[in-house]
Structures are given as structure tokens and as C-alpha cells.
Amino acid sequence: MSMNLSKDQKNGLRLLREFVGQVSTRVFILRGPAGSGKTTILSELIADSENKFILCATTGRAAKVMSYCVRSEATTVHKRLFNVSVQDGLPRFKNKDEWVEGVYIIDEASMLQNEQDESLLEAQSMIGIIIQRIKDSEGSKVIFVGDPYQLEPVGEKESVALSIEALTRHYEVSAMSAELEIVHRHNACSGILNLATSIRHRHKGWTLNDFEPTEDVKKISRTILLQRLRQEVECNTFHRVKYIVATNRTANEMNYLIRSQIQGFPTDLSVNDRLLVVQNNTFYTGKGTAMIANGEDCRVVELLGVVESIGGGIVDGKAYEPYLFQDGVIEVKTLDGQFKQKRVKLLLNPMFSSTSNLNPFEERRFYSFFARRNPKGAIYNPYYRALRVKYGYVLTGHKAQGGEWEVVFVDVADWEVSPFGYRWLYTAVTRPRTKLYLVMD
Structure with a gap:
């Protein structure tokens, strides 16, 4: 291990390695407050694993930050999943036919919408599309990453992507999870x-x-x-x-x-x-x-x-x-x-x-x-x-x-x-x- 990790970071990395190495569970939730080292352990996971990782984020700014921190290209979720079409005079997002198998890491997942997204051609939720794609692709998994205390998606009451209970309730999926609790960005007296x-x-x-x-x-x-x-x-x-x-x-x-x-x-x-x-x-x-x-x-x-x-x-x-x-x-x-x-x-x-x-x-x-x-x-x-x-x-x-x-x-x-x-x-x-x-x- 090339980095000095805290106890909860080591435990999170251990669980992530366990997740990508087995076949039964297809969804993982990595939660933690800002500055707790979520990106740090993901960088370690990517560096020492032979799995194919596809990096995404819910916003363009988050995708750029993720690219820089992980030293690997990240795109927005919309760019990865959709092509642009036109309906009723407006550009709309249409599901791409092609799908790359691998482990999808989605950062800032607290912003992922669970309600129907009006920008999509079909009445679907963003989380629903991701989960269905993972279910339909035997070689694919997803890691939702985010801070459970931050703002939920606009117009929604919870961040479904960061809750095992909510994912199970809405999509009948089982998931593994890890939570980082110690913030390393600021010192203890901050x-x-x-x-x-x-x-x-x-x-x-x-x-x-x-x-x-x-x-x-x-x-x-x-x-x-x-x-x-x-x-x-x-x-x-x-x-x-x-x-x-x-x-x-x-x-x-x-x-x-x-x-x-x-x-x-x-x-x-x-x-x-x-x-x-x-x-x-x-x-x-x-x-x-x-x-x-x-x-x-x-x-x-x-x-x-x-x-x-x-x-x-x-x-x-x-x-x-x-x-x-x-x-x-x-x-x-x-x-x-x-x-x-x-x-x-x-x-x-x-x-x-x-x-x-x-x-x-x-x-x-x-x-x-x-x-x-x-x-x-x-x-x-x-x-x-x-x-x-x-x-x-x-x-x-x-x-x-x-x-x-x-x-x-x-x-x-x-x-x-x-x-x-x-x-x-x-x-x-x-x-x-x-x-x-x-x-x-």
C-alpha cells in the first residue's frame, strides 16, 4: 500500500476490494463527509486492481476534479449514458445503445435524481437507468460515492443512491457499503x-x-x-x-x-x-x-x-x-x-x-x-x-x-x-x- 491510510480508510479499501473481487453483489455505496478521503482510497483501488473502471460524476466540475485527483479520465453521467436527440423543440437525452462493461464509479452521487428526469426522452429516473444497465450487464458493477449530509437532488427528499435501504425499496437490489467518518482535510482543532x-x-x-x-x-x-x-x-x-x-x-x-x-x-x-x-x-x-x-x-x-x-x-x-x-x-x-x-x-x-x-x-x-x-x-x-x-x-x-x-x-x-x-x-x-x-x- 503506497499511502498512509487511517483505520476507517483501510477498512473502506478492504471492503471495496472485496466488492470488485466477487460476483454476487453489484452495487456498493462509499459514504463520507467532505475531506474524509473517499477519492484517496478509490485511487488506491484503481491503481492496484486489474478491473476496468469507468469514472463518472454528476456534474462537469466534479468530473474534472475527479479526473485530476484519480489521474484518469472521468466524464459526466449524462455523457456516459446518453446521446442527444430532439423532442418538442428541445434537446433531450436518449439512452445509448452501447454499454461498456466494467466497474462504474459515480462521484457526487448524492445529486443523482430518483424522480423522473424531464431532460430524458423516456420517463425514467437517472438512478433507475443506471441500476437497470448494471442488472442487464453481467460484467458490470457500480460504486456510488458521496457525502450523505450534503444537499439531496433538487425537488427530492433523500439521496437514494447513498442509502442501501432506499435502493432496496425502490430497485430491489442488494448492496455493500463503507462509511468514512474521520475528516482529514482540517486538523482536529479546526x-x-x-x-x-x-x-x-x-x-x-x-x-x-x-x-x-x-x-x-x-x-x-x-x-x-x-x-x-x-x-x-x-x-x-x-x-x-x-x-x-x-x-x-x-x-x-x-x-x-x-x-x-x-x-x-x-x-x-x-x-x-x-x-x-x-x-x-x-x-x-x-x-x-x-x-x-x-x-x-x-x-x-x-x-x-x-x-x-x-x-x-x-x-x-x-x-x-x-x-x-x-x-x-x-x-x-x-x-x-x-x-x-x-x-x-x-x-x-x-x-x-x-x-x-x-x-x-x-x-x-x-x-x-x-x-x-x-x-x-x-x-x-x-x-x-x-x-x-x-x-x-x-x-x-x-x-x-x-x-x-x-x-x-x-x-x-x-x-x-x-x-x-x-x-x-x-x-x-x-x-x-x-x-x-x-x-x-
Whole structure:
């Protein structure tokens, strides 16, 4: 064994080896909080096993991180399982006919949907498709990997992929499991670790007021938020600092406030603005650059020309907002941690939306509009394939999931009445590497 593993990591690795070496059980669940070493033991498993492993993740950002950590290519679950088709004017995912036998490792599995996925051509759940493919392929298995305390899929009440009981109840499968409990990312005296542990093992009646500030966890009021943000940005720059809030609407409002009050930017997009990618994009991949993934940060290096306004006006008596595009050069981070510049076309409409991306109606109209303008279809139109972005200074807990930054501010004023409750709070407070600010009121 090439790494120094803790007791629970050794036990997890032993169970994983047992799982891939036998034939009766086809599903394994590897659970553990952020920083517990799940990727570490998976790297060991892959390195010393002759099995074929297929690496996937639920998001593009998680797939890129997994590729870098495991030193093997990972793709999104959607790319591995589906081809793109079109139905009712919208791109839909259709099951691929081909299936590669092997051990599928799916990271960030807490986000896997168990409800029917509207983006699929047939009414199926993502977990259901995976389980059925595993059942139908004698030489295949799946390892679901994730943090059971993080946010469940949007609109669902549990993370089915990380629960033996739930998988058995829904899909009548047996599974093995291992749970890593010790967090190695922070030292034992870390306030961030102690707060996360308190949330995970909370006692009845526990509130944030019971948590005493520490050297790395501070409680601040909203009145000094911008002052502290400015101080941290001056020390770390914005790509190492994030502010996490509950809703897209609040994120939009705070993004504009921070741009104005801290960055000194005008209303319009500016050079050096920080952007958040809101949809995976493979159009701008090239040598040394994987796809630009949903949830990734990037920086505006140069703006080319003026904003293009396309498609607005009155149609059948109804007014439609135009689509707004801006050509420019952005800086993105590669898998090896370097920064690379890419010329792109940006779609700006998500910046003004109270949702994370275009809503279903807007998506359908967007696709149809550009499909009519290219004989091969919308996916060949450079405007349709534009990089979709929001401002990236502030993001929601769901967008933050799977990310990590040096310093994180978390708006906790309304977390107790949030429909996501403790899971939202836990997900948010486990994002920082070194310092956490709790914005209390």
C-alpha cells in the first residue's frame, strides 16, 4: 500500500476490494463527509486492481476534479449514458445503445435524481437507468460515492443512491457499503470541522447561536459584510473567495452590489469580472483544456465588440426579450491547476434570471430560434453553443456543492426556514479550506 491510510480508510479499501473481487453483489455505496478521503482510497483501488473502471460524476466540475485527483479520465453521467436527440423543440437525452462493461464509479452521487428526469426522452429516473444497465450487464458493477449530509437532488427528499435501504425499496437490489467518518482535510482543532460535525450530529434544539466563533470561523453582521469581503479579496483575490446564499434572486442582487461597491464596475459586463458557468460546454474544448463545466469560475480578460441583441420583439402579439451575446476572452483553470485563456461567445441572459439558467419555456424557444437558422440544427449554431454565465461573486448552496475555496462567506440568516435546512447549512459551511464567515443577520 503506497499511502498512509487511517483505520476507517483501510477498512473502506478492504471492503471495496472485496466488492470488485466477487460476483454476487453489484452495487456498493462509499459514504463520507467532505475531506474524509473517499477519492484517496478509490485511487488506491484503481491503481492496484486489474478491473476496468469507468469514472463518472454528476456534474462537469466534479468530473474534472475527479479526473485530476484519480489521474484518469472521468466524464459526466449524462455523457456516459446518453446521446442527444430532439423532442418538442428541445434537446433531450436518449439512452445509448452501447454499454461498456466494467466497474462504474459515480462521484457526487448524492445529486443523482430518483424522480423522473424531464431532460430524458423516456420517463425514467437517472438512478433507475443506471441500476437497470448494471442488472442487464453481467460484467458490470457500480460504486456510488458521496457525502450523505450534503444537499439531496433538487425537488427530492433523500439521496437514494447513498442509502442501501432506499435502493432496496425502490430497485430491489442488494448492496455493500463503507462509511468514512474521520475528516482529514482540517486538523482536529479546526472550527470549520467542529461546526460541520456539530451540524451532522446535531442534538435537538441545536442552533448556530450555540456555536462559539473560532480562529477560522467568524460570525459577522450584514452591516460589515462588504468591508470584510473587500479585506479578504485584497488578500486572496476573488477566485479564492465566495459568498453563498439561499436563492438565485439573492445571488443576483448581491452580485450587482459587490460589483458596484467592491469592484467599482458599471452595470454592464466588464474586463476582470468574475463569471460562473451555469451549463457544461464542450464547444470550446481544445488542447490542454477539458470542457468548461457547470459551476466553474472564470474571469473576463477581454471584451470584443459590443453586445449583440438577437431574437427580441413581438410574435403573435406577445413580447419576447432578446437574447444577449458578448464575444470575449476568458481565463479558465485547467486540470493541472494552470490558467488558460479562451476566446468565447457568452450568453448573458442567465445573469438576469431568477433561476439558475434559462427556464424550460425559454430553453425551448432558444433552441427553436437557432435551429431554424442552421440547416444542420441548433447544436451547430455558434450562438446556441455560447457559454452560459452568471456573475460569479455570489452563488447558491446548490451551485456551491462540490466546490472548494480558501475563504467562504455564508448567509445563514434564513437557513432554519429554508426547505433544505441542515443539509443546505452543512453543504455551505464545508466549502472553505481555511476561513469561514457566518453572516448572521
